[in-house]
Amino acid sequence: MSGEENTPVEPIGDQAAEWILRRENPGWSDEEQVALDAWLALSPHHLAAYWRLKAGWSRAERLAALKPGGMRPTRTATTKDAWPIIRFAAVACVVLSVAVGGLYSWSIQERVFTTAVGQRASISLSDGSRVELNTNSSIGVRMGFWQRSVSLKHGEAFFDVHHDASRPFSVFAVGHRIVDLGTQFTVQTSGDRLKVTLVQGLARLETVSSAIQHHATDLMPGDVAVATPNSMSVAKVPENTIAEGLAWRQGKLVFNNATLAEAAAEFNRYNSNKLTIEPSIASLRINGIFDAGSIGPFTTMAKFAFGLSIEKRGNEIVMSRKKV
Amino acid sequence: MVPAPEVELWFVREVLPLEASLMRFLRSSYRNSGEAADLRQDIYAQLIATAQKQIPDPTKPLVFAIAHNILVDRMRRERVVPMDTISDMEKLGLASEAPPPDRIVIARDELRHLREAIDRLPPRCREVVMMARIEGLAGREIAVRLNLDETTVSRHLKKGMQLLVDSLYGSSPPAGETA
Numbered sequence: 001m002s003g004e005e006n007t008p009v010e011p012i013g014d015q016a017a018e019w020i021l022r023r024e025n026p027g028w029s030d031e032e033q034v035a036l037d038a039w040l041a042l043s044p045h046h047l048a049a050y051w052r053l054k055a056g057w058s059r060a061e062r063l064a065a066l067k068p069g070g071m072r073p074t075r076t077a078t079t080k081d082a083w084p085i086i087r088f089a090a091v092a093c094v095v096l097s098v099a100v101g102g103l104y105s106w107s108i109q110e111r112v113f114t115t116a117v118g119q120r121a122s123i124s125l126s127d128g129s130r131v132e133l134n135t136n137s138s139i140g141v142r143m144g145f146w147q148r149s150v151s152l153k154h155g156e157a158f159f160d161v162h163h164d165a166s167r168p169f170s171v172f173a174v175g176h177r178i179v180d181l182g183t184q185f186t187v188q189t190s191g192d193r194l195k196v197t198l199v200q201g202l203a204r205l206e207t208v209s210s211a212i213q214h215h216a217t218d219l220m221p222g223d224v225a226v227a228t229p230n231s232m233s234v235a236k237v238p239e240n241t242i243a244e245g246l247a248w249r250q251g252k253l254v255f256n257n258a259t260l261a262e263a264a265a266e267f268n269r270y271n272s273n274k275l276t277i278e279p280s281i282a283s284l285r286i287n288g289i290f291d292a293g294s295i296g297p298f299t300t301m302a303k304f305a306f307g308l309s310i311e312k313r314g315n316e317i318v319m320s321r322k323k324v
Numbered sequence: 325m326v327p328a329p330e331v332e333l334w335f336v337r338e339v340l341p342l343e344a345s346l347m348r349f350l351r352s353s354y355r356n357s358g359e360a361a362d363l364r365q366d367i368y369a370q371l372i373a374t375a376q377k378q379i380p381d382p383t384k385p386l387v388f389a390i391a392h393n394i395l396v397d398r399m400r401r402e403r404v405v406p407m408d409t410i411s412d413m414e415k416l417g418l419a420s421e422a423p424p425p426d427r428i429v430i431a432r433d434e435l436r437h438l439r440e441a442i443d444r445l446p447p448r449c450r451e452v453v454m455m456a457r458i459e460g461l462a463g464r465e466i467a468v469r470l471n472l473d474e475t476t477v478s479r480h481l482k483k484g485m486q487l488l489v490d491s492l493y494g495s496s497p498p499a500g501e502t503a
Contacts, residue, residue, distance in 0.1 A: 012365065017482035025462070040328075044376070047328075048335070048368035055336040056489030060438055060457050165327050179329055202333060213460070218333055 015039070016049035020057055026210050058216055114138040115155070118270050118293055120251065128162035129169065134188075134248050135270045135292070156188040158249055163201075175209030176227055178219075185219070186246065194227045197237075197245060205232075253292045260284045260302065260319070267295055273312075275299075278320040281308060331375045338383040339371060344494025346391060353395055361490075363398070367391050441491035449484035456481055 010018075019036050022028065040046050113133060115121050121133040126143055133139065137155020142148070145167070150159070152173040161169045161180040169180040173187050174194045183201035187194070196205055198219040205225050206216035212229035219225060222242065225234045244254035253270075255263050261282035264275035270292040284306055290298050295317060299310045302319060309322045346367070350360040370390050371380075380386045442450060455461045455469070463481065467474045 013486050014482050017485045018478070020485065021456075021463070021478070021481055044369040044372040045365060047331075047372050048365060051332050051335050051372075052340060052368065052493070053485060053489050055340060056492045057485055059492055060442075060453075060488055165330060168327060168329065204329060204333065218336065 012045055012049045013053070016046065016053050019050060020054055024214050028210055110140045110142050112138065112140045112153075117272055120248070125162075127164065127167070127169075130160040132158040132160075132249050134158075152187050152189060154189055156186060156248075158184070158186045158246065160184045161201075172208065174227075175207060175212045175229065177206055177208045179204045179206070192229055194225075196225045196227075197242060198223045198225075199242060199246070247289070248292060251292050253290045255286055255288055255290075257285050257287060260286060263298070264319075267292070267298060271295055273315050273317055276316055276318045278318070281306065281319065281321055326376055326379055330379065331372060334375055334379050334383070335368075335372060339368065339387060340493055342384060342387050346387060347494065349388065349391060350395070354398070363391070363394060366394050370394070437492065441488050444491055445484055445487055449480050449487065452477055452480040453484035453488060 019039065022032065023036065040050060113121060113123050113131075115133045115135060115137050117136045119133075119135060123131045123133065123139075123141075125131065125141065125148075127148060129148070131139060131141075131150065134156040137157055138153040139157055140151045140153060142150075148164075148167055148169045150157075150169075150171050152171060157171075159169075159171060159180070161183050163169075163180070163183075171178040171180075171187055173189050174192050176194055178185065178187060178196055180201070180203050183203045184199040185201075185203055186197045186199070188197075189195075196203075196219065198221055200221055203219045204216065205219055205227065207214045207227075213231075215227065215232040217225060217232060217234055219234070222236050222239065223234050224237050224242075225232060241256070244256060247254040253263075253266050255266075258266075259282060260277045263286060264277045267290075268274050273295060275295060284302075286302065286305070288298075288301065299317060299319065302308050303310050307322050308319050311318045311320070343364070347360055347364065350363050354360065354363065367387070367390050371387060374380060374386070374390075442453065445453060451470070452466055455466045456463070461469070463474050463477045466472075466481075467477045470477070
């Protein structure tokens with residue numbers, strides 16, 4: 001070779017590949033993470049090899065996301081036992097980090113903010129960041145000295161994050177984490193489905209729960225990522241579509257070629273009176289801007305535009321074809 | 325110190341997309357083109373060390389400046405390369421056009437690219453990589469299915485991953501050339 005000393009160990013590329021494969025195991029533990037972090041901290045050569053393979057390998061993961069039945073089968077815990085030595089070393093490291101980090105995170109109290117159906121709330125955090133909560137949503141906020149974290153328990157929230165490189169801002173939702181790098185973004189959950197829309201700046205979306213398939217992606221402005229426990233897709237959407245999706249911040253709903261069924265589902269997120277659309281008219285399409293909190297103008301418009309009949313039954317408003 | 329996620333994001337977004345032109349530069353400038361991957365690794369490490377202090381902007385000139393320095397350094401140590409090679413490579417490197425920034429979007433192009441990259445793998449590697457990546461099987465399960473031992477599967481996987489990533493970032497040597 002070129003006169004450089006060759007160490008007798010595995011080449012760095014192989015080591016990095018090994019870490020990446022191991023990290024995909026469902027049995028990946030905090031101890032192993034500590035061991036990986038320690039290995040990465042040893043040299044920028046390690047970082048380079050690891051980041052490069054990780055980025056490329058996660059691109060390949062997209063193939064699986066598009067395959068039917070591409071879900072990773074659950075594995076037994078035995079894979080975890082293949083690395084006793086590493087785990088032993090890692091335990092020693094983790095004891096130290098728990099002693100330092102653990103005490104600290106326990107002392108930070110979580111503050112919970114919740115909105116009822118039809119309510120919105122704007123919350124200013126002590127670091128200058130702002131969170132706007134949409135209808136029927138709940139977040140828990142922990143502002144630590146080393147990190148800031150918000151967990152979205154349910155619903156939808158818009159984040160305008162005051163960037164502070166020394167104190168990362170993370171949003172946790174349905175097994176994923178969104179790490180901000182100076183950003184405005186919205187996070188919406190619905191069951192185990194997660195939708196992240198990046199408005200400004202940069203952010204990373206990654207899995208944190210070992211119960212679901214590992215995936216990670218970097219988001220740029222205009223990206224909309226949708227993640228479920230076994231898939232993730234990223235699409236680029238035009239600016240005006242993003243703006244429409246954010247109209248709730250002004251209490252508005254914007255429909256652009258939406259079906260009546262989609263529009264009703266949106267209204268129902270904001271109101272205790274629920275719209276029901278008869279199946280035969282569910283696919284009629286509408287455009288328009290409405291106040292999220294008042295169904296009246298919407299039903300009136302639909303009534304005249306399509307000649308529908310509107311009937312109120314208790315909490316339910318039923319839209320159907322006019323009976324002749 | 326810039327936090328690691330920020331450096332990683334910069335590395336993936338700004339540096340990796342330059343890999344294809346960086347490798348072209350290294351192969352054409354350095355006699356021993358088999359060592360290009362080795363040089364690349366040194367260049368990346370130095371770039372990361374720099375970015376940990378401050379994220380460089382713009383990135384491309386720095387990538388090629390570091391590549392240039394590392395090459396000059398190697399050549400000096402070898403004392404065999406005439407100096408005119410160095411002036412040539414200056415032209416080459418700085419003139420080479422970077423590919424468009426790497427965007428992560430699920431597109432037909434990306435899938436085609438992936439498919440081609442997978443097809444280029446040696447047969448055994450390909451089989452193992454596909455079982456791991458597409459079917460989501462664990463090393464143990466692949467070993468059982470292919471009647472191999474786990475160490476062998478792990479070796480194929482590690483090799484396959486690296487070849488696949490080389491191919492995705494345009495690092496593989498052109499057809500006909502052996503690394």
